[in-house]
Amino acid sequence: MLKRIFEKTYQWLEDRTGLFSFIGHMARHPVPSGARWWYVFGSATLCAFLIQVVSGIALALYYIPSADEAYATLKYITHDTAFGGFVRALHYYGASAMVLMVGAHMAQVFLQGSYKFPREMNWLTGVLLLGFTLVMGFTGQILRWDQNAVWTAAVAAKQAARAPFIGGWLSTLILSGPTVGGSTLSRLFVVHVFLIPALVFAFVGLHLMLVLRHGISEPPIPGRKVDPKTYRREYEDSLKKDGVPFWPDAAWRDMVFAAVMVLAIVLLAIVFGPPELGHPPDPSLIDANPRPDWYLMWYFAVLALLPHGIEGFFMVFAPIIAGALLILLPFISNHGERSPSRRPWAMAFVLMVVVMIGAFWWAGVKSNWSPNFNVKPLPVEVVGAANGPVFEGARLFELKGCLNCHMIKGYGGKRGPDLSEIGNKLSADRMILLISNGATNMPAYAANLTPKEMDELVSFLQSRQSDWEPPK
Amino acid sequence: MMVGVPLVGFVFKPLFKALPPVWRSVGKVDSFKVGETVAVTFLQASPLPWAGVTAKTAAWLRRESDNSFTAFSISCTHLGCPVRWRPDAELFMCPCHGGVYYKDGSVAAGPPPKPLSRYQARVNEGQVEILSTL
Missing domain, CATH: 1.20.810.10 (Cytochrome Bc1 Complex; Chain C)
Incomplete structure (x- = not known):
């Protein structure tokens, strides 16, 4: 009885719309x-x-x-x-x-x-x-x-x-x-x-x-x-x-x-x-x-x-x-x-x-080209000093935004070069010149650092050497 | 014509309506220190009633002297991301593609093609006001 109703409905729908044969025809079209x-x-x-x-x-x-x-x-x-x-x-x-x-x-x-x-x-x-x-x-x-x-x-x-x-x-x-x-x-x-x-x-x-x-x-x-x-x-x-x-x-x-x-x-x-x-x-x-x-x-x-x-x-x-x-x-x-x-x-x-x-x-x-805004402060063992110019320089390195772009021993950003051993590569004079005037992708800091601050910052950077020992 | 013109007008006209700029107060003159750059928030020129928090906008405001203020747009001129002010470094830095600006808004590094744009700012009846243009 139920089957007959289904069949009748199916036939009526198919007769009036042609939907089933249309879909069937599409579904069974030959493919390679x-x-x-x-x-x-x-x-x-x-x-x-x-x-x-x-x-x-x-x-x-x-x-x-x-x-x-x-x-x-x-x-x-x-x-x-x-x-x-x-x-x-x-x-x-x-x-x-x-x-x-x-x-x-x-x-x-x-x-x-x-x-x-x-x-x-x-x-x-x-x-x-x-x-x-x-x-x-x-x-x-x-x-x-x-x-x-x-x-x-x-x-x-x-x-x-x-x-x-x-x-x-x-x-x-x-x-x-x-x-x-x-x-x-x-x-x-x-x-x-x-x-x-x-x-x-x-x-x-x-x-x-x-x-x-x-x-x-x-x-x-x-x-x-x-x-x-x-x-x-x-x-x-x-x-x-x-x-x-x-x-x-x-x-x-x-x-x-x-x-x-x-x-x-x-x-x-x-x-x-x-x-x-x-x-x-x-x-x-x-x-x-x-x-x-x-x-x-x-x-x-x-x-x-x-x-x-x-x-x-x-x-x-x-x-x-x-x-x-x-x-x-x-x-x-x-x-x-x-x-x-x-x-x-x-x-x-x-x-x-x-x-x-x-x-x-x-x-x-x-996104290494972005300044890293979530930098962790440099720990004392990385800085290598708890006071004096190297310590003060490290503090400035963070404050002035250097650390946002430069990496020191795994701390900092990747926008600029890694400075972990920059003391081996650049003289103090060259550093002062670079920091003051900036470079292609680095701001010039001449207006932002006092001579004392510049000295401290450079002391810190000069101490970044592969075999640097903190002064006793 | 009778259907098309009103329909197209309805869809596109509001987008290109010129909005008259409005002076928005961002705080008392005394609340800003000379030489400091701080973020201030104000309302757009003519926000829609349902805009909610999106009606708000911000600027970096710098008190140059007793009576002179500079207001910078927070949008990087490279692609429009919001630049952040680093007070000790005296630099604006962009988190998207590494654009950097000096405290006067000029480009210090990175891809920005021009300096940070500025809003007009004035002192009016003891209040600092910014000309909200957008």
Whole structure:
């Protein structure tokens, strides 16, 4: 009886909508055999996005996008709701997974030449989706409306303001005003929750439509070149010969990989919890230490390490050039070899990008170029004296901010050279000259030290020798 | 036209509205010592009613002499991070990319392309006032 009702309902729905055969047809569309684990990153990205949609909707139940109240609602979500901290963590690690998977998907498509004819538009819509993902990550960090968020917004606006002609306009658009204020959060909320997600849905739809239209690219074989004149026929023939239905022959790998990814996200969320909510979003609290979330940390480092003077051009033109190259790629090379083993430059390029982003990310985490504001005072055994000029010099070394940038036996900052053994290398006269006049990246201290203080400071620095003994 | 113009105006007009600068008091003249640089907090020129703490902003205020004050923006000219004042070193240091400025706001080291920008500051009826422009 029950079975009959189900069958009747099913038949009626199928007759009136055609939904089941439509989905079934899509799910069982033939794909090339031999598509192995390389092909799972796209579906994993989609899966991560779905986690974001679900956890995002959940967060929106409590979150109030007002400059005044958002911080309080975030505290409430984290501490006073059932599983609120977990949902925030889910949203954070889901975002991280989405960024990683987009990157992996893109690298795989690039390395295996899948962007070539006839899939140029697949690549192009993918590039746009990468851009949307990064905007989501960035605006998401600002929606975590704490001190870091406020300064991150300010820093982004300052970067945009460097653009020629439209800089001021761009900066105003990012902050929704001349500076961080009441409108900043509510408008970035609209971008994060309505505008970009709508675009992501639309472009994911288009992206998938294109995947169905052109079929999943066959695994590349060295020597088999893409020729736009014959490619489509060859692809059809190979599908007829040994194509397999997407569901279940290929899809099970997507399912398994996505499941492992979801498990990893959940585990990370449980073990590490949500990203820390910093101080309140009060722009008058000066002791801020703004840092972007990890996926933009490498860019933060790039901006610190660029030669002075060119970063104005870099900040404006590098993203434009990178975007233009990504968009132009399938039009520059849409035929020829697909196999990475025959495209060593493609391999080298991906490797270079990965190594560069990794190295800059690590540099950003360490931020050695910043004065260290949390230096511990030099202990007596490092100073080597409890009174006298060497002791006084060490005190001045801390007071005058030298220690913030220079390291002595593991104490201090890493901005400038390590001075643990500077007494072996520089004469007292040379030291006085350097300290008075400064250097490329060191302030001049002539106006800030009395002759007595200079003598004490130099006595301390002269005593920094590998075999120095305190005077008896 | 009838739908588009009001809608676009509604979305973008408030962003580009010119805000008249406002003098904001940051404390009594006597509460600042000559030669010292301290952080002062004041309100933006025309904050929105729901801005909460984000309506606040800060400056580094230096009393040059009895009646003269200099107010520096706290934003590094490199990328806008808040610079910190180290009184003994008499330097402003930026925590983001290592920019350093002298006590007069000129660049001492690091990537900043120009000196710290300044607000207008004045003494009015025993109060120090800063011209809040943002």
